Amino acid sequence: MPLGAYLVLAALVFAIGLFGVLTRRNAVGILLGIELMLNAVNINLVAFARFTGGLAGIVFTLFIIAITVAEVAVGLALVIVIFRVRRTVEADHLDLLRG
């Protein structure tokens, strides 16, 4: 397959993830959309690395995967703490910082 096919696939997945981030009410649902967007970026990086012959894209994908796992762990810990305090994880109800 040509490089363009992988890039179009990644762009589609990125757009779908963005749709999820914009439309989900639940904070966990928003996090799922972010996961999809990060995956799309990983596909791009690996495709570019494979087609240009460099290694940096693959190494960066490895780093992104590890950092994402840490981000999900901290993010969900935050969600659980917010739920303990506010009894809700609906993003629209979390307006504590609104002026």
Added chain:
Amino acid sequence: MTLETAAFAGVAVVLLGSSLAVVLTPNLFHAVLWLAAALVATGGVFLLLDAPFLFGVQLLLYAGGVVTIVVFAIMLTERLVGQTLRSASRFLINGAVLSAAVFVGVAGFLVQAPAAGVRPALAGDLTVALGRALVGAFAVPLELLGVLLVIALLGALYFARSEP
């Protein structure tokens, strides 16, 4: 239609279908299961790009770790108050328009870009080269990654502690 084209088409259909299910399913728990399918399909794309090590990492960390953590978080938040797991979406039209605009913008760049050459032949084992790069040129970022993981672990522990 070569074997590679057929494999790519199959993986792409699974990836796009499960991604759509992730953002459209009203039930959040089902959305997580669809996310697992999408992550495995992404690993399939890595396999098609001759990166089997990344496929393994994807399965272990994403499909194994992330999905497990998210399922735990859903059980700890939604079930405690007996709320239903259904999570309606809002701004559906606006979200669809904005996402489509982003895709069209990216696709516009892809159309204008010069056609990429054919995929170069694989020079040796990619996993071996990746391992050498991780302890060679990328040794310092690898160490920083370890520091980041420790910090994330401490942060999650700090948030999850029972008594302040």
